[in-house]
Amino acid sequence: MSIIQVEHTMLNDPDHVRLAHEPKYGHGSAFIHGTYVDLDNATIPMSDLGFTQADACYDVVSVSKGYFFRLEDHLERFDKACAKFQLTNPYTKAETVEILNNLVKQAGTKEAYVWWAVTRGAMPDGDARIDPSAYNNRFYAFVVPYVFIASDEQRTRGIELLVSKQYIRIPPEAVDPTAKNFHWMDLKLSLFEANAAKKDWSLLCDANGYLAEGPGTNIFLLKNGALYTPDSGCLEGITRKSALELATRMGIPVHVERVHLEQLLNAEEAFLTSSAGGIIPINSVDDTILGGKLGPGELTTQLHNLYWTQRWEGWNGVAIDYSKPASV
Numbered sequence: 001m002s003i004i005q006v007e008h009t010m011l012n013d014p015d016h017v018r019l020a021h022e023p024k025y026g027h028g029s030a031f032i033h034g035t036y037v038d039l040d041n042a043t044i045p046m047s048d049l050g051f052t053q054a055d056a057c058y059d060v061v062s063v064s065k066g067y068f069f070r071l072e073d074h075l076e077r078f079d080k081a082c083a084k085f086q087l088t089n090p091y092t093k094a095e096t097v098e099i100l101n102n103l104v105k106q107a108g109t110k111e112a113y114v115w116w117a118v119t120r121g122a123m124p125d126g127d128a129r130i131d132p133s134a135y136n137n138r139f140y141a142f143v144v145p146y147v148f149i150a151s152d153e154q155r156t157r158g159i160e161l162l163v164s165k166q167y168i169r170i171p172p173e174a175v176d177p178t179a180k181n182f183h184w185m186d187l188k189l190s191l192f193e194a195n196a197a198k199k200d201w202s203l204l205c206d207a208n209g210y211l212a213e214g215p216g217t218n219i220f221l222l223k224n225g226a227l228y229t230p231d232s233g234c235l236e237g238i239t240r241k242s243a244l245e246l247a248t249r250m251g252i253p254v255h256v257e258r259v260h261l262e263q264l265l266n267a268e269e270a271f272l273t274s275s276a277g278g279i280i281p282i283n284s285v286d287d288t289i290l291g292g293k294l295g296p297g298e299l300t301t302q303l304h305n306l307y308w309t310q311r312w313e314g315w316n317g318v319a320i321d322y323s324k325p326a327s328v
Contacts, residue, residue, distance in 0.1 A: 004308050018110060018145065030042035057081035156295075220272070231256045242273075
């Protein structure tokens with residue numbers, strides 16, 4: 001069995017290709033301060049604490065073949081993140097869904113990366129700055145064509161992963177990783193570290209050598225026919241949830257628990273999960289070829305292909321009605 005060429009399908013299959021759209025939305029569409037605009041002209045105030053202090057939470061849902069994938073799961077996770085950070089979405093769930101639908105339609109995207117956030121807003125005057133209820137929280141959203149962490153070529157050969165030697169993941173006691181947030185400096189610098197080492201992507205551990213997560217990704221490993229993924233120090237990824245469900249359906253035992261780096265280095269197979277690419281096979285970790293065999297493992301390949309075939313058949317999908325124009 002070979003890896004499905006997902007990117008090629010999205011770009012060439014008539015059921016996936018982008019629909020007609022106004023040229024100004026070529027790079028994408030956005031929603032700023034209650035107004036729909038093209039992405040190139042979307043701006044936020046310099047005084048917004050989301051910009052100056054990373055004071056915000058966000059989420060990303062993907063669209064493929066004209067279906068939002070697990071939209072309700074993403075909305076629920078976003079609501080929980082807002083509560084954890086004492087933020088309030090100025091729009092109801094129904095209004096948020098309408099905004100996201102409108103943005104996808106404006107951009108004409110059947111394959112899309114859909115991002116939205118709530119920021120703290122501008123700092124109020126005087127002592128009110130320590131009262132979260134005194135802030136006017138802001139909502140922002142944008143849609144761009146689907147974003148891949150790894151190309152078809154990379155997924156087919158399996159990516160080369162670097163476990164960061166310079167950085168650890170921000171501890172959960174400092175910033176809760178289950179609330180999707182802007183605190184990305186540890187993740188971003190680990191990516192630059194990986195690039196300098198000529199690797200495709202990075203992974204961070206905690207201070208005790210237990211696996212946490214990578215930039216925008218969760219980590220899975222397969223050992224003795226069982227699947228393992230960390231239970232803490234990481235985002236509760238929606239694609240992670242999907243991989244666990246598919247593995248259970250395939251009869252693979254799953255363990256959500258603390259996982260040490262040594263377990264990954266001795267794994268038979270491993271993969272990352274992300275809304276930006278689905279299931280991403282790993283070939284090597286720190287130059288160690290997993291399972292002693294080049295390329296994606298058999299079970300990883302099966303999971304990768306099942307994930308996409310199920311999605312394209314409408315699994316956990318919410319169809320976008322492109323026959324109705326965006327109500328903007």
